[in-house]
Amino acid sequence: MEFRNLGNSGLRISELAYGNWLTHGSQVEQEQALACVRAALDEGISTFDTADVYANTKAESVLGEALKGERRESLEIFTKVYFPTGPGGKNDHGLSRKHIRESIEGSLRRLGTDHVDLYQAHRFDHSTPLEETMEAFADVVRAGKAHYIGASEWTADQLRRGHVLARELRIPFVSNQPQYSMLWRVIESEVVPASKELGIGQIVWSPIAQGVLTGKYKPGQAPPAGSRATDDKGGANMIGDLMKDDILERVALLEPIAKEAGLSMAQLAVAWVLQNDNVSAAILGASRPEQVKENAKAVGVKLEADLLAKIDEALEPVVQRDPSLTKSPQRSQLEKRG
Known part of the structure; x- marks a missing residue:
C-alpha cells in the first residue's frame, strides 16, 4: 500500500x-x-469510510465490529452526516447544530470509538446557515470527537465559502468526497482547481462506476446474477443511468487498453483516478474479499500519456463533464412525512 496526505x-x-x-x-x-x-487490512488499507445513513446506521455498526481490536492509532476512520436517519423526522437530517451534535454521538457509539479522524458534511444544506454548520463542526473538533472536517459533493463555491469560515474558526477543513471516474469527470473544471488553491484533497467514490468499468455488464445482455445491477436494496437504482448500451459499448473498448497496461479493467479504472494529483484516496467497496485484493493491485501504477489518451478517445462520447451536476438535495425533499 502507498499513502498520501489528505x-x-x-x-x-x-x-x-x-x-x-x-x-x-x-x-x-x-x-x-x-x-x-x-482483506482490506491485510492489503495495508488503513482508511475506512462510512456514513450514518448507510443502511440507516447499520453500516457504521458493522464497520465498528469489524475493526474491533485493531490499534486505533493505526486507522483513519471517516464518517458523514446529512441524510435522514432513524424515522427521518424534521430534525433527523441536515446540517443544523442539533443534528450534527446528536449525529456525531450516535456515529461514535456505533463505530466503537471516541473520535473519528474525518467528519464530513454528506451534502450541502441549503436550509441551514453555513455559519451554524461550521460552528457546530468546530465544536465537534474542539471536543476531540473529530480531528478534521470535510465535505461531500460540494461545489467549488460551497467549498470556498466553507473554507473561509473554517479558517476563521481555526478548524482544519481538508477534504471533499465527490463521485469521480473515467466516465464521471464533473469535478475537473471547477472543483479540482478550487480545491488545489484551498488545500483540499479529493476522496473519490465510485472510481469503477459502481462496477460498470469492470466490463462485466455487456450491451444488450442481462446483468450477471448477484451483481449490483440486480440488487433490489438500492444498488440497481443507483447504477441504472450507467446501464445504457451506448455507455457499455464504449466501456468495452477499454478491454484491450487494460491488457496493454497489464491490468484488469477494474484495476485500470482505479489507477486512472489515482493519476490525478488532487485525489488523496479512491474509495472501494466490495462484496467479496477477493475484490479487495485484486483492486489493491492498482496502487502505485503509473499510466503513460499515450495510454491515457487512448482511454479518452474510447470514452469521450459518453463522458460526463458538466460541473452543474454537482448538486445537493433540499432538506424538504428528504423529510419523511407519516
Missing part, C-alpha cells in the same frame, strides 16, 4: 480507502462484510 494536512491516508456504502448492513451479510474488512 489535502494539505499532515494526515496520511492509504491511497485506497475501504467504503461500505450499499454493502454492509444491506447487500452483504455480516460475516462476508467482516471478511472484506479483514
Whole structure:
C-alpha cells in the first residue's frame, strides 16, 4: 500500500480507502462484510469510510465490529452526516447544530470509538446557515470527537465559502468526497482547481462506476446474477443511468487498453483516478474479499500519456463533464412525512 496526505494536512491516508456504502448492513451479510474488512487490512488499507445513513446506521455498526481490536492509532476512520436517519423526522437530517451534535454521538457509539479522524458534511444544506454548520463542526473538533472536517459533493463555491469560515474558526477543513471516474469527470473544471488553491484533497467514490468499468455488464445482455445491477436494496437504482448500451459499448473498448497496461479493467479504472494529483484516496467497496485484493493491485501504477489518451478517445462520447451536476438535495425533499 502507498499513502498520501489528505489535502494539505499532515494526515496520511492509504491511497485506497475501504467504503461500505450499499454493502454492509444491506447487500452483504455480516460475516462476508467482516471478511472484506479483514482483506482490506491485510492489503495495508488503513482508511475506512462510512456514513450514518448507510443502511440507516447499520453500516457504521458493522464497520465498528469489524475493526474491533485493531490499534486505533493505526486507522483513519471517516464518517458523514446529512441524510435522514432513524424515522427521518424534521430534525433527523441536515446540517443544523442539533443534528450534527446528536449525529456525531450516535456515529461514535456505533463505530466503537471516541473520535473519528474525518467528519464530513454528506451534502450541502441549503436550509441551514453555513455559519451554524461550521460552528457546530468546530465544536465537534474542539471536543476531540473529530480531528478534521470535510465535505461531500460540494461545489467549488460551497467549498470556498466553507473554507473561509473554517479558517476563521481555526478548524482544519481538508477534504471533499465527490463521485469521480473515467466516465464521471464533473469535478475537473471547477472543483479540482478550487480545491488545489484551498488545500483540499479529493476522496473519490465510485472510481469503477459502481462496477460498470469492470466490463462485466455487456450491451444488450442481462446483468450477471448477484451483481449490483440486480440488487433490489438500492444498488440497481443507483447504477441504472450507467446501464445504457451506448455507455457499455464504449466501456468495452477499454478491454484491450487494460491488457496493454497489464491490468484488469477494474484495476485500470482505479489507477486512472489515482493519476490525478488532487485525489488523496479512491474509495472501494466490495462484496467479496477477493475484490479487495485484486483492486489493491492498482496502487502505485503509473499510466503513460499515450495510454491515457487512448482511454479518452474510447470514452469521450459518453463522458460526463458538466460541473452543474454537482448538486445537493433540499432538506424538504428528504423529510419523511407519516
